[in-house]
Amino acid sequence: MTYCIGLYMADGLVMLADTRTNAGVDNISTFRKLSVWEQPGERVIALMTAGNLAISQTVVNLLNEGIEFCERGEQEDCSLQTLLTVPSMFQAAQLVGRAVREVHKVDAEALEAQSATFDVSFILAGQIKGRRMRMFQIYSAGNFIEATEDTPFFQIGENKYGKPILDRAFNHGTDLATAVKLSLLSMDSTLRSNMSVGMPLDLMVYGKDSLTVEIQKRIDPDDRYFANISQLWAQALRDSQAALPKPPWLEGTIC
Amino acid sequence: MTYCIGLYMADGLVMLADTRTNAGVDNISTFRKLSVWEQPGERVIALMTAGNLAISQTVVNLLNEGIEFCERGEQEDCSLQTLLTVPSMFQAAQLVGRAVREVHKVDAEALEAQSATFDVSFILAGQIKGRRMRMFQIYSAGNFIEATEDTPFFQIGENKYGKPILDRAFNHGTDLATAVKLSLLSMDSTLRSNMSVGMPLDLMVYGKDSLTVEIQKRIDPDDRYFANISQLWAQALRDSQAALPKPPWLEGTIC
Numbered sequence: 001m002t003y004c005i006g007l008y009m010a011d012g013l014v015m016l017a018d019t020r021t022n023a024g025v026d027n028i029s030t031f032r033k034l035s036v037w038e039q040p041g042e043r044v045i046a047l048m049t050a051g052n053l054a055i056s057q058t059v060v061n062l063l064n065e066g067i068e069f070c071e072r073g074e075q076e077d078c079s080l081q082t083l084l085t086v087p088s089m090f091q092a093a094q095l096v097g098r099a100v101r102e103v104h105k106v107d108a109e110a111l112e113a114q115s116a117t118f119d120v121s122f123i124l125a126g127q128i129k130g131r132r133m134r135m136f137q138i139y140s141a142g143n144f145i146e147a148t149e150d151t152p153f154f155q156i157g158e159n160k161y162g163k164p165i166l167d168r169a170f171n172h173g174t175d176l177a178t179a180v181k182l183s184l185l186s187m188d189s190t191l192r193s194n195m196s197v198g199m200p201l202d203l204m205v206y207g208k209d210s211l212t213v214e215i216q217k218r219i220d221p222d223d224r225y226f227a228n229i230s231q232l233w234a235q236a237l238r239d240s241q242a243a244l245p246k247p248p249w250l251e252g253t254i255c
Numbered sequence: 256m257t258y259c260i261g262l263y264m265a266d267g268l269v270m271l272a273d274t275r276t277n278a279g280v281d282n283i284s285t286f287r288k289l290s291v292w293e294q295p296g297e298r299v300i301a302l303m304t305a306g307n308l309a310i311s312q313t314v315v316n317l318l319n320e321g322i323e324f325c326e327r328g329e330q331e332d333c334s335l336q337t338l339l340t341v342p343s344m345f346q347a348a349q350l351v352g353r354a355v356r357e358v359h360k361v362d363a364e365a366l367e368a369q370s371a372t373f374d375v376s377f378i379l380a381g382q383i384k385g386r387r388m389r390m391f392q393i394y395s396a397g398n399f400i401e402a403t404e405d406t407p408f409f410q411i412g413e414n415k416y417g418k419p420i421l422d423r424a425f426n427h428g429t430d431l432a433t434a435v436k437l438s439l440l441s442m443d444s445t446l447r448s449n450m451s452v453g454m455p456l457d458l459m460v461y462g463k464d465s466l467t468v469e470i471q472k473r474i475d476p477d478d479r480y481f482a483n484i485s486q487l488w489a490q491a492l493r494d495s496q497a498a499l500p501k502p503p504w505l506e507g508t509i510c
Contacts, residue, residue, distance in 0.1 A: 160415030164444040169493045177501045185496060189419040205508075214508050229499050236495035238424045241440060243491070244484050246432045253460075253469050 001196035002033060002157030004048035005186055006123035007179045008135040008147040009172055012214070013125045013206040016183040017048045018157075018191070020198030034202040035060055037083045037126075040212045045083045045092055045126035046204050050157035051119040051140065052111075055103050059120070062099040069095060089134040093124055097142030104142070121156045126206070133208050161193040162186030176205060176214075181229065184219075188230045201226075256451035257288060257412030259303035260441055261378035262434045263390040263402040264427055267469070268380045268461040271438040272303045273412075273446070275453030289457040290315055292338045292381075295467045300338050300347055300381035301459050305412035306374040306395065307366075310358050314375070317354040324350060344389040348379055352397030359397070376411045381461070388463050416448040417441030431460060431469075436484065439474075443485045456481075 001022065007014040017034040031053060037045045047063070049056035066080035069091070086092045100120060108118045118140055125135035125147075135147040137154040147154055152172040155163065163186070170182050180203070190197050205215040219226050256277065262269040272289040286308060292300045302318070304311035321335035324346070341347045355375060363373045373395055380390035380402075390402040392409040402409055407427040410418065418441070425437050435458070445452050460470040474481050 160448070161419055163448050164416055164419070165492060165496070167447055168489045169496055177505050178497070180502055180505060181496060181499060184502075185499075192422055193415070193418050205505075215505065217504065225500075225502050225504070232499055233495070234423045236498070237420060237492075240488070240491035240495055241420070241424055241436060242433075244436055244440075244487055245480075247435055247439075247480050249472065249480070250432050250435060250460075250470065 002050040003190045003197045004156045005183045006154045008152045012208045014179045015046045015204045017202045018197045022196050043128040048123045050121050055120040058103045059099045093136040093144045096138050100142040123154045158194045162190040257305040258445045258452045259411045260438045261409045263407045267463045269434045270301045270459040272457045273452045277451050298383040303378045305376050310375040313358045314354045348391040348399045355397040378409045413449045417445040
């Protein structure tokens with residue numbers, strides 16, 4: 001399994017991914033699921049992947065080697081595009097979708113013959129000079145949706161354990177430092193409940209219009225800050241619920 | 256969908272179930288999923304159900320009408336048993352399993368012809384005079400596992416959103432009033448994130464060795480206590496995360 005969170009705010013982006021992959025509980029490995037393409041001052045694009053690792057690695061390879069991309073026009077104008085050359089984030093999302101479909105064409109039938117599903121998903125986010133910052137979730141069919149102020153975060157992989165904290169405490173106006181904290185708390189709940197999601201973590205923080213990566217960091221299992229907030233958060237949850245009133249209709253019974 | 260929580264403590268039991276059923280998002284109904292059999296001073300047995308409603312209702316009907324149950328012995332001794340007649344909680348769990356298999360015999364083939372799976376699960380808990388209090392989770396194959404001090408809670412249906420709070424704050428030594436509160440907080444997270452889980456809720460509280468139901472209560476959407484802790488909890492989560500330190504490695508960057 002996998003857990004990746006993409007947070008889309010007025011101030012910027014936070015992308016956080018775990019690194020655990022598994023082929024059964026008896027076969028666990030560590031792979032980077034967050035890739036970043038940066039040309040300082042010109043573009044920052046980050047991609048997180050979930051699902052079948054062979055598919056997602058091939059997609060990333062295609063995005064680096066280039067994919068034939070044809071622009072609509074009077075006469076078809078085709079060229080080899082990568083995430084470092086596409087002119088807009090919309091076309092970056094299209095390019096990822098195109099790469100997924102290329103892999104589907106080559107691999108889907110053989111996967112099906114092994115009763116394996118063509119299972120892959122992505123969160124793509126970034127900004128290109130002169131254009132607005134955007135975030136997309138891309139499906140295994142190569143189609144995609146975009147994050148908005150109403151729905152300012154995407155999750156791929158094991159999304160449920162870590163969703164309540166985001167539902168309650170995150171919105172499009174959240175500042176970047178708080179967003180980093182919330183993404184780590186959301187990851188912490190997931191790590192705790194699903195052992196197929198695992199450390200270390202890969203984090204990228206991008207400040208809107210900066211066109212450079214603010215932070216790109218691997219958070220190791222012995223990271224003191226993460227261990228600290230994980231423990232403080234567990235304690236805060238216990239203290240918070242202890243401070244809540246008891247049900248009044250229990251009075252005179254078990255209380 | 257459904258969400259039911261069974262909490263098994265040194266002091267007693269808490270059983271909490273939602274009441275929403277749906278056949279697609281455009282067809283939502285309210286059905287009781289918590290059934291209680293009580294003979295004060297002699298036994299209290301509670302059953303919560305998830306999965307296909309036609310299956311779970313039929314199982315409950317069979318449990319009320321009686322199922323042929325044969326005791327092993329020199330010569331087979333068969334009799335019609337209900338949850339009000341079985342001599343032990345272990346046999347109560349076997350009886351539910353037997354009922355599930357009866358329904359499977361009758362319905363599974365027809366369900367399969369409609370591409371519907373035979374999907375049902377149960378949490379059964381209670382105590383019979385002279386015996387210990389026990390809790391079981393029963394699967395669609397009619398087999399079952401028992402809660403222990405190490406794993407003192409079971410969830411059926413939509414289990415993920417509400418698990419982190421239980422993982423962190425609940426254990427076998429938790430007192431009953433706190434357990435009621437925790438079950439409601441766990442339900443609150445689930446209600447918020449999955450609209451196929453819905454109010455009203457059905458709650459049963461049982462104090463060990465009392466052999467009477469302590470509390471059996473329907474919690475309606477306008478229940479003031481539930482609305483109150485739901486709001487206080489959301490606020491507490493926001494306040495708790497705000498009180499956590501910010502990542503030190505963000506200093507000098509976005510902070």
